[in-house]
Structure formats: structure tokens, C-alpha cells
Amino acid sequence: MAKFFSEREIRAIAVFLPLAGLLVLGVVLVRPKADPAAALRAEAEMEERADTLVMRPFDPNTVDYDGLRRLGLSKHEAVSLLKYRAAGKIFRIPEDLTLCYGIDDSLFRRLEPYVRIGRKYAIAPQEFRRGRVVAEPMPPSRFRLDTVSARYLRAIGALSKRQAEAFIRWRDLSGIYDMEELRACYVVSDSVAAALEPYIIFPERQTAPIDEPVEINTADSAALRSVVGIGERTVVSILNYRGRLGGFVCVEQLAEVPGVTERNYEKILKQICCDSCEIRKIDVNFATPKALGRHPYIPPQTLRKLLKKRQLKGGWSTAEELIEDKILTREEAARLAPYLRFGTRSGSDDE
Template sequence: MKNWLNKYFGFTKREYNGLLFLMAVLLFLAVFPYVYDLLKDKQEPATAVEVTAIKQLELVNMESDNRDGYAYPDHARAVRKAPELFRFDPNQIDASQWQSLGLSAKQAQSIINYRNKGGRFYKAEDLQKMYVISPEMYARLKSYVTIEGGATDKFENKQPFHKDTNPRPQKELAVIEINGADTVQLQEIRGIGPAFAKRIANYRERLGGFYRKEQLLEVFGLDSAKFEGIKDQVRVDAGQLKKININTAVFDELKNNPYLKYKQINAIIQYRKQHGPYKAIEDLRKVAILTPQNIQNLAPYLTF
């Protein structure tokens, strides 16, 4: 390198040595901070006081994390409150009050949904029909159930219950004729809310009217438990049925009938075209695609 510098730059020996010294100084200055830190870490170990302070700080951080629910996830899990028993009307209390009695949020919402669809409890034993209430829970709650005429407080009141010595007479149940009633009148039936009233009216329109009470069981969502609760509050006037002449009816007049499928309607019309008018309900038995149940269901609605 020396010969190269002399050849191209004309450096003397003294200048060459000076250049080397300058490069060495610059290199030293560049690496000195890193070497100093390395030597310092090795030569100055933490004192006993510093080690103790560090451990104490770690314990404080661990305790803080534990209180906040981060260090130990199990501590962060929500714990359901112990049940608080109080007198309640199952037709009135809200989801939070059901949870206070010991139900989960999902179980409480299931009961609220049942009530929103028109469901109602008439006696304590009705709680047993709710699948979310176990036999053990029912046994715990039944003596606290008060329906219509029990405690007059706002349910949160935990005062002892005193029997009313002068109970008010209960309103007599209305009996509604379901073929002529509108949706407002249908809601006078205890246990029927706006949603069920609308479903009953819509199904009645498809049928042409009810000819017996048991047809209410065909309404979507109206199960046997609800039917038992309302059957004594309804009556049927079969004279209000809307009947169809089976010999003149076209497809559109029959398509909404819940007892017939499209293929069966087409078969009824085609048979009539090929064999002439039907003379009696027995003639429908000649339409092979119709079942005895179809014919029995249709009979009150047909004229010939």
C-alpha cells in the first residue's frame, strides 16, 4: 500500500505514517462506545441491594397483573352471583330479575322470548313446562311464585309477604268467537298477544275459518300447553266458514289452502275436466293423489 501511495500520490514516509495514525484514531473513536459498554457490564455486576429491588418490583407487577385479571386468566372469569330468592310474578319480571333468581342470561332470555310470543304462566306448576328450569330449580322457586293478587311491591321489595284479607274479585275470562274476531278482539284471550293474534287471523284466512277449536293447534307456535290454556276462552261458529264450490274453483282459489299441495290441486282440476263435476265428497276418493286425511280436512269447506 505504501508503494502504491508513493507511486500515485507522492506520499513521503512521514506523511504515510501520519495517515496511518489518523486512521487508527478514527477507528478507535468509532468502536470505543461499544467496547466501553461491554466492559462496564462485565466489570460492574448488580449489587445485592439492586437484586433485591428488582425482585420486589417483579412481585409488585405480578400482584398488579393478578388483580387486573391478566396474570391468571382463571381469576378473570365471571362468577355467577349466588341466587337471591324473592316473591315474583313470572309473567312480569325481566331478564335481570330471572338471573337474580339463579338463571343464566341465556335461560332468562328464553323465558322472556316465550312471554313475548304470547306465553303465560297461570300457576306455579307452569314453570315446569320450561325446559330451562330444572326440577331442582323449580323446587327452590315454587314457594316464591305469586301470580295476580300476590305481593303488591315492585318485585325488588324483599319484605315478607302478607296475604290480602280482602282480595279483589278476578275479572271473568272472556269467551271469544274466533271466526268473527279481529286481531284486537283475539288479544282479549288471556295468553294471546299481538303476534299470536296475527298468526291466528292469517291462518283463519287461508282456511276459510275454523270449524273446530283443535285447528288452533295447526297455527305455527301454538303448542298443546298454550291450547290447554286458551281452549275454554274460545268458541267456534262454523256457520261463518267460507266455502268453495269444488266444481267451479280454479287453481288460485285453492292454492292457499293449508290442506292441499300444488300437485293435489292440479289433480283435482284435471280429474274434474276428464270425468265431469263432483257430486259428493266421496267422489274425491277417486283422485288417487288425495289421502283420506286430505278429504276429511277439506269436507267442511266444500260445496258441490
């Protein structure tokens, strides 16, 4: 019977198999075991860091342990930075943070926008020029927006030098009289505007007396924009709402427009009027579901009841019938009635 392996090959296999077994056994024994407790501690530390995260400007030469923890640093990272500083090290530029053991590149990139090196330690140019070194941000206080300086906006950490100068030019050219116009400035982000809002004192807009009030149903965007209290965004909201509504029956409906604040509403009422003859009515008996559903006074639930009853009944002659059929309440009917027309099959206009 022929042999499959030579004696030399058999001896080699006999030596290899025990060695392979020992190697597998070593890998199994040396492999690190999972430590559930360590994993839970790491997860708890990450959750604690996320819950206390408050990004704000800081000086790494003076910030304390609690301040570092509020910035999102772990306990190990915060203690590492404090030990580095206790050893006599000084942070002169933001990049010096990367020399601190425990501050990796990803953490540095997150902290870099908020690093403010105080004038005492910062590397100043050979020929010092005022304003080159950013001082530690000062806490903001209430200020008038029409007289505030670029230097103050920089000092409280709201804007950079270029942003502050661009903001002052924008303000002097166009004027800023409310939060909507402040957000319209291209160098002011929504987050910065929200942070500054509690401290801003807006100037009163000085306008020439209005000879005639603006008729809100026929006014175009330019005419609406001339009304004190109506900004660019509010103009768009008014035009969109007027289109869905079919026109305003009374000026008080302006309070329903998104973006019209209570403060601006009082100003606007003195400068507008309303001609209810200009409103556009909708034929409740023949209008398409899309046309009916577009009206802000006909919510989806009311629309479903109306269409179902119209299919069975054919239509109505008065708003009172809509109340009797329990499609509208008396209050809803009173609000919607000026916009309804009850057409007949012989003379109806589909909308």
C-alpha cells in the same frame, strides 16, 4: 461490420450475468419449504378449538387450564396466560389480558364481553358503592319471575345493571306470564330467554271471569288478545291460519296453528267457541289453482291430481266422487268437505 456493444458494455454484461445467476440461486435455496405436517397440526388445533368452544363468564385470575380451553383458547394461548399469572401478575381490568404474551387483539375482543374480575382483584373506586364491581356470576336456580329482583338477574350474569332495571320496570308495568311475553321485552334477547327458561316459574294470570266465550271466526286481534294464553305473536298466527283455512269448523283445529303450545291450548279451549256458519267455502270446480293451493288441507301433490282430473272430467258433485277418483282419501275428504262447494257452470263464483 458494426458492433452493437462497446467493449466496456460487454465487460459490464459479463460481470452482471453471473451475479444475477447467483442471486436467483440464493432465492431458490433460501425460500422456506412447505411443511405438510405442521399445516395438519395447525388445522387439527383449530378444529379442536372450535369443537370445544363454550363462551361463558370467567375470571382470568382464577380460571384453570380446562376452563381456558373451553373458552376456545389454543394450548399455547392457555399455557401462556397461566405462566403470566404464575409469574405474580394480576388481572385488575379486562384490558390487562392484552399484556399477556399470546393474547392478541382479535382474541381479546372475543373474550372481553365475558371477563368478570372478582372483587378481590378488581380496581374499586375511591368511594366504594355497592354494586360497582361485578362479582363472579353465581349459578342460577329456579325463581319466580314476578318477584325476582334486578340484583339477582345481574348476579347470575343474565342481564347488565341497566338491562335488569329496565326489565323490572317492564314487568311491573305490563306483567309477564309466558315465554312469548318474556321474549317481547326489548332487553331480553332470544338466547337469554332460552337460557333462563328452565329456571323460570311464571305467575298465574289473574283475569276477570269471561261472561261470554270469544267466537274465534269473527274475533279481531283485540278480542283474541284478551284470551288468556294467546300472546301477540300467537294472535298473528291465528289470524293468518284462519284466513288460509276459511274459518274454523271446531275449536280443536286451534291445535294446528303454529305457536299454540299444548299448555296454552288447554287454557284457550275454555275461553273460546266456534260458529261453523262463519266459515268461507271454496268452489272446487271453478276456483283458481292459487286459491286452492292456499288452503292448508290441499297439499301440492293433491292439488296437482285435482287440477289434472278437473281438466279431464270437468268437475264433481260430491266429496265422495273425489274419493272415488283417488284424489282424496276418506280421512282427507272428511276434513276438507266442510270447506268445499260444488258449483255448476250456470251459477259459480270464482275465488
